[in-house]
Amino acid sequence: MANHQPKNILITGAAGFIASHVANRLIRNYSEYRIIVLDKLDYCSNLKNLDASLSSPNFKFVKGDICSARLVNYLLDTESIDTIMHFAAQTHVDNSFSNSFDFIKNNVYGTCVLLEACKTFGQVRRFIHVSTDEVYGETDENAVVGNDENSQLLPTNPYSASKAGAEMLVLAYGRSYGLPVIITRGNNVYGTHQFPEKLIPKFILLAMKGRHLPIQGDGSNIRSYLYCEDVAEAFDIILHRGEVGHVYNIGTDEERRVVDVARDICRLFSLNPDAVIKFVENRPFNDQRYFLDTQKLKILGWSERTAWEDGLRLTAEWYMRNPDWWGDVSGALLPHPRMLSMPRIKKEKNFGVGTLESSYVLNDCGQDGQDRITYLKNSITGHKSRL
Template sequence: MAKYKPKNILITGAAGFIASHVANRLVRNYLEYRIIVLDKLDYCSNLKNLDPSRSFPNFKFVEGDVCSPDLVKYILDTENIDTIMHFAAQTHVDNSFGNSFEFIKNNVYGTCVLLEACKVFGKIKRFVHVSTDEVYGETDENAAVGNHEASQLLPTNPYSASKAGAEMLVMAYGRSYDLPVIITRGNNVYGPHQFPEKLVPKFILLAMNGKPLPIHGDGSNVRSYLYCEDVAEAFEIVLHRGEVGHVYNVGTDEEKRVLDVATDICRLFSLDPSQTIKFVENRPFNDQRYFLDTQKLKKLGWSERTKWENGLRKTMEWYLRNFDWWGDVSAALLSHPRMLSCHIIEKDHPNAGGNSDQDRMGCDEEEPISVPKSRL
């Protein structure tokens, strides 16, 4: 299989978690590529995630939104983009229950803006669209074989529905306009730089502070977790060896219950799981299991390198050193965070006048949690 060689790559959402690891890897490993990254610096993005790349001459950062057609067209033209890796999206399932409109806007409309710009531009040679295993919906608990790339899409929550909708647009533009598209669908990812609304960093920060680890429902839900650097390598391989018009699952065969994740983190901090884990109300719908068949990606030469125990320890050590990376994350550490539905109440707002942090953020959740330096 001929190896694709890009020249000018646009990575959207690159100050976020997964995309920053991909961007840093490509900038470092391919000095002959120009890497242009676009990010609107939302609450879950951080320019510090891109610090390893900022001194390289082949790196350029643009602050902006994929939902801006004029900006996207301008970047494609002025930077002579030939490759797009589209990571930008709202990704936290809990938030999608609280503000599905924002998910449709970012994930569906934002993708459509990019696709339409590519159609008009006419010079794109690869469009790698990043999706999720959640588009398949719930995998049967007893299934011995995971969902493969041709499995039916049956999303069950607003987030996964928005990602499935975006995928349909990508496929349609590929067929209608011969846009050279590739789609990936990935398992959960964990590691350094991840915003702590997600399970692993959230539990690590709570455990660092001696706070309870809240588990939705009974903790029996099963997920698969991939370390961020392994995922970055997968995208490197898909970029260079992936076949246009194809879908690639990015995942691991190792599965863990949410309860197991919490227990493993308790042990890392020498905490008693029976005293630390707290079961809370489940979210409106919580898929019991996602399970992927990843043989297609493995045939391209990729394999998981980082075992869960090693990756979890690396992640814990990073957060111990960088506990203040994200600043005040108290709203994200709540049992049921709603980051997108929280808002600053203006002085002339009819509900203004409250003095608590919850009033100022427009949230009515339980007591916020901080991570004081004294605990570290």
């Protein structure tokens, strides 16, 4: 079992759902670590997800794109990054059917930019690449043993294909250049701070409004769900104990049909499932089941802590307290959302924090093709500011 002690950690996509929980946990539990987070603040990211960390002297937020090699190289050099936890990705399967190019660009090319930077500077001692259980493809509905880390990759949609492609790059850089890579493949994650294009937060917000819960297909598709804090703990353990060159599944043995998830949410809000649940047209291909073998991660000392009923209740309570966390999400609540076709937000909203050590803002490349980087030193000190 490895014993990695990082000093300067770069977390990509850290204003998103899972990565924000990981970043907040590391800031909370390891005061000696410096956490530098990189996020371009896409539609499914929110700087408020990092409120718990913004006042920490060991926290630094960088607004920028992993596809900018110049920015990534600059950060690895100036911040002496020794560990990368790579979460940044396009992840919504529905969107991948209509806009696969963005998935290839972000998930494959963006990963390659990070790997090239690691190869160039030679100082990174851990590169943890976050992938998905969907790379295994569909699990036979009669299978009693889940996919282990050596199972064949058989992705069935553009999203999972892009993640499998990124994995191949990560493994190749590990073998060709000796980069210290680790890959994780996880089940579905649910909990607080998740953008409501995903099934559970979408259904919770719709139930709060007393609206229909749209299920693609007949609802028989089987999924496994892990609570966000349990997943953050898994990444904590993999960061410190994971072996270089290995893959780790992050999952649960409990499986649920999508229609049963909807019924459980109906019960939380005292709604009649027969009246509220509505079956709609299925996506182009919808894997029937994903099932993981997680013994390898359990050997490192991880186990699921949060029962489904408790996690779902905590999640629903959070959304009831924070119904406007994401602003106008009407597009995400449609039966078949296409969020990537929505107008991009040009400015971030005001936010209040304590003290932010420093921030970078990377604008998109202009017509001259040059990245424009603005460095804001000690820009936020206990008052509202605008990036």
